[in-house]
Amino acid sequence: MAQKKIAILTPTFSHYSGIDRVAERQALDYAKEGNKVTVFALEATIKPKGFNLEVLGMPKSLFLQRLYRLFFFIDCAKVNRTARKLKDYDVVISHQYPMNLIASKAKKKYGIRYVYHNHGIGYSELFSSPFERAYMKLFGYFSRLSLSNVDSAVSVSKFLKDELKKETGTESKVVYNKIGSRYGRGINGKPIRKKLGIKDNEKLLFFIGRLSPHKNIHTLLKIFDIVNEEMPNAKLLIAGKPTFKKYYDELKEIASKNVIFRESVSDKELPNYYAACDLYVTASLWEGFNLPIAEAQACGKKVVAFDIGSHPEVVKNGVLIKKNDIDGFAEAIIRLVK
Numbered sequence: 643m644a645q646k647k648i649a650i651l652t653p654t655f656s657h658y659s660g661i662d663r664v665a666e667r668q669a670l671d672y673a674k675e676g677n678k679v680t681v682f683a684l685e686a687t688i689k690p691k692g693f694n695l696e697v698l699g700m701p702k703s704l705f706l707q708r709l710y711r712l713f714f715f716i717d718c719a720k721v722n723r724t725a726r727k728l729k730d731y732d733v734v735i736s737h738q739y740p741m742n743l744i745a746s747k748a749k750k751k752y753g754i755r756y757v758y759h760n761h762g763i764g765y766s767e768l769f770s771s772p773f774e775r776a777y778m779k780l781f782g783y784f785s786r787l788s789l790s791n792v793d794s795a796v797s798v799s800k801f802l803k804d805e806l807k808k809e810t811g812t813e814s815k816v817v818y819n820k821i822g823s824r825y826g827r828g829i830n831g832k833p834i835r836k837k838l839g840i841k842d843n844e845k846l847l848f849f850i851g852r853l854s855p856h857k858n859i860h861t862l863l864k865i866f867d868i869v870n871e872e873m874p875n876a877k878l879l880i881a882g883k884p885t886f887k888k889y890y891d892e893l894k895e896i897a898s899k900n901v902i903f904r905e906s907v908s909d910k911e912l913p914n915y916y917a918a919c920d921l922y923v924t925a926s927l928w929e930g931f932n933l934p935i936a937e938a939q940a941c942g943k944k945v946v947a948f949d950i951g952s953h954p955e956v957v958k959n960g961v962l963i964k965k966n967d968i969d970g971f972a973e974a975i976i977r978l979v980k
Contacts, residue, residue: 645676645677645678646672646677646678646732646733647677647678647680647730647731647732648672648677648678648679648680648731648732648733648734648735649679649680649681649682649728649731649733649734649735649748650665650668650669650672650679650680650681650682650734650735650737651681651682651683651734651735651736651737651741651742651744651745652665652681652682652683652736652737652738652741653683653684653685653711653737653738653740653741654683654684654685654686655681655683655685655686655687655688655695655697656685656686656687656688656883657687657688657908657909657912658852658882658883658906659852660761660819660851660931660932660933660934661737661738661761662683662688662737663909663933664737664759664761664798664819664820664933665681665737665759666681666688667819667820667822668735668759669681669690669693670691670692670693671820672693673692673693674692678694679692679693679694680693680694680695680696681693681694681695681696682696682698682724682727682741682744683695683696683697683698683741684697684698684699684700684707684710684711684741685697685699685700685707696727698720698724704885704887708777711739711740712740712777712780712781712784714740714743715740715743715784721743721744721747722747724744725744725747725748725751725752726751728744728745728748728752728754729748729751729752729754731748731754732754732755733754733755733756733757734748734749734754734755734756734757735757735758735759736756736757736758736759737759737761738761738785739763739781739784739785739788740784740788742758742785742788742789743788745758745788745792746788746789746790746791746792749791749792749793750791755793755794756791756792756793757792757793757794757795757796758789758792758794758795758796758812758814759795759796759798760795760796760797760798760802760803760806760814760930761798761802761930761931762797762798762801762802762805762806762928762930763778763781763782763785764778764854764856764928765778765856765927765928766778766779766782768855768856768858768927768928769855769856770855770889771888774855774886782809786809786810789810789812792812794814794815795812795813795814795815796814796815796816796817797814797815797816797817798816798817798818798819798930798931798952799816799818799930799931799951799952799955799956800816800952800955801930801951801952801955802814802930802931802952803815803816818931818955819931819933819936821933821936821937821940824913825913825916825937825940825941826913826940826941826942827941827942829913829914829916829917829941830914830917831914831915831916831917831918831919832918833914834911834914834915834917834918835918838877838879838902838918840877840918841875843875844875844876844877845873845875845876845877845920845921845979846876846877846878846879846918846919846920846921847866847869847876847877847878847879847919847920847921847922847923847975847979848878848879848881848915848916848918848919848921848922848923848938849862849878849879849880849881849882849922849923849924849934850880850881850882850907850912850915850934851882851924851926851934852882852883852885853880853882853883853884853885853886853889853890853893854885854886854889855886855889856926856927856928857882857924857925857926858925858926858927858948859880859893859925860892860893860896861925861966861968862878862880862923862924862925863878863893863896863897863898863901864968865923865925865968865971865972865975866878866898866900866901866972867898868968868969868972869972869975869976870898870900872972872976873976873979873980874900876900876979877900877901877902878900878901878902878923879902879904879915879919880893880897880901880902880903880904881903881904881905881906881907881915882904882905883905883906884905912937913937913941916937916938916941916943917941919938919943920943920979921943921944921945921946921975921978921979922934922935922938922939922943922944922945922946922960923945923946923947923975924945924946924947924948925947925948925971926947926948926950926951927948927950927965928950928951929950929951929952929953929956930951930952931952931956932947932951932952932953932956935947935953935956935957935960936956939957939958939959939960942959943959944959944960944961944978945957945959945960945961946960946961946963946971946974946975946978947960947961947962947963948962948963948964948965948966948967948971949962949963949964949965950965960978961974961978
């Protein structure tokens with residue numbers, strides 16, 4: 643098979659983002675097939691292995707980053723300059739807005755094949771403040787505009803395939819996210835339990851993901867309070883990047899003493915964290931795929947989650963609970979852990 647030049651576009655290329663971990667897996671796979679692969683990102687912490695990485699840059703402040711990403715089309719010099727770098731590529735795969743703008747421009751100016759890898763966008767109504775809701779509505783609107791000249795699309799779930807068709811009229815092929823071979827049964831979780839101070843007679847529940855309102859972590863804390871009344875020896879570990887600082891501060895205020903927060907978990911140690919827990923839990927109200935659920939299950943862990951979005955497709959070893967049934971969710975946790 644002839645070598646191809648493949649560009650993969652993703653905004654942040656960091657392990658805290660499920661989208662970026664999928665992009666990294668894709669880059670590794672294409673590179674192993676003998677292709678020349680370059681990842682383009684606005685910022686990056688993942689180190690390239692067998693592929694190239696080009697960091698385009700954006701503001702350091704989280705607030706300014708969000709504004710920059712939303713109105714990225716204003717930085718037309720960077721969009722045009724990056725699109726020009728893609729003129730000799732065979733295909734450009736964009737994983738999310740605003741990187742779609744670069745892919746769309748490369749398609750228009752140089753005829754490069756433009757593939758959209760659809761991870762979806764959380765519903766705006768799941769965000770608490772008017773600013774956040776307006777931001778998500780605009781993000782979705784600009785994202786849909788950036789797909790006007792896409793050649794083909796891939797959706798990471800049937801749920802997202804239907805959403806994309808409904809919102810844009812774009813057909814897509816369903817390709818579920820791959821789980822790396824390092825996730826499996828038999829991994830030693832004892833060192834992580836020791837590091838967290840979890841005793842042998844204590845049960846550990848685990849959640850990992852961006853600390854965003856649509857992940858519904860505040861409800862997970864309420865559920866855990868109910869669990870703790872029945873099982874005072876239970877602990878809840880919440881790991882993830884606090885991309886919404888005010889929301890993160892609110893979570894820490896309402897969390898009980900049996901809740902442990904970790905703002906970062908190394909990607910190398912992540913399988914050990916799954917191995918350390920007794921149950922994986924998520925109260926998220928929107929998911930395009932939910933990579934941690936698949937990873938936890940690969941490590942032999944049962945899952946409790948709400949019956950929303952892609953969860954009926956992804957949850958194979960656990961319990962799905964009717965949306966917002968807090969008592970039912972807590973009862974399922976207690977039953978499975980006991």
